[in-house]
């Protein structure tokens with residue numbers, strides 16, 4: 001039986017970023033150094049496949065520090081944690097390793113610097129996301145106000161419109177954030193912020209590569225988890241840039257074959273916490289049904305690498 005032809009546009013860069021790579025390495029190296037169990041506060045990165053693999057090696061995932069015993073090491077996830085968390089771990093004399101991505105830590109430092117200069121902070125981010133909770137938790141309550149949309153800017157109740165700064169979550173939509181920043185600048189002309197938003201290189205690059213293919217394809221599959229902010233943004237970016245159907249899939253079994261029936265072209269990308277093995281699984285599932293021709297669409301090259309903390313680089 002001949003299979004229908006399908007052109008598969010494979011976005012690059014896609015998948016793991018340097019912060020995710022480092023966070024996973026931190027858990028693996030901690031297990032090697034201290035043996036199992038090693039506790040991890042929150043999913044180290046938002047991907048079930050990654051979390052399950054680390055759990056098999058002896059990592060224990062918890063949501064709060066009070067679920068960890070004092071005498072086992074604990075790792076804080078790539079998304080960052082409120083200041084109170086490492087402070088509590090230190091008070092309990094626990095061994096802890098912070099896997100917060102250095103690009104998230106950079107935003108924490110920025111927020112602190114503005115606070116020291118007497119500015120109140122506006123954070124552009126998603127309520128309830130661990131990164132937002134972590135960044136807001138760098139400063140005392142009330143010092144960081146959250147806005148999620150342009151509409152939120154209109155109702156923002158600030159202490160002093162002349163003494164404001166903004167920071168952003170690292171995994172937002174570049175285009176949506178521009179609109180929110182413009183609304184903030186229109187309402188508070190004195191507000192200060194980063195030269196570019198705090199959206200990281202990996203988020204920006206993955207969105208750019210999706211934009212480069214979105215209007216050439218009948219459908220887009222984004223490999224990633226439903227709680228992964230940057231993966232969900234990729235689905236939106238595809239839809240907002242001309243792709244008629246975009247779906248987030250955790251793995252091949254999630255593909256809605258009925259929804260993509262009759263397609264001649266498809267795009268594939270992956271969020272920053274999705275491993276390449278899952279991308280290959282999705283491609284294999286397409287190859288089983290279509291005569292696939294792959295075209296790589298590479299819009300940037302990445303060579304960012306972050307070192308793991310020193311405590312893991314020295315022998316026990």
Ligand code: SF4
Nearest residue numbers: 017019020101170200
């Ligand atoms: S998406 Fe960006 S900020 Fe988040 S872990 Fe990756 S590099 Fe760091």
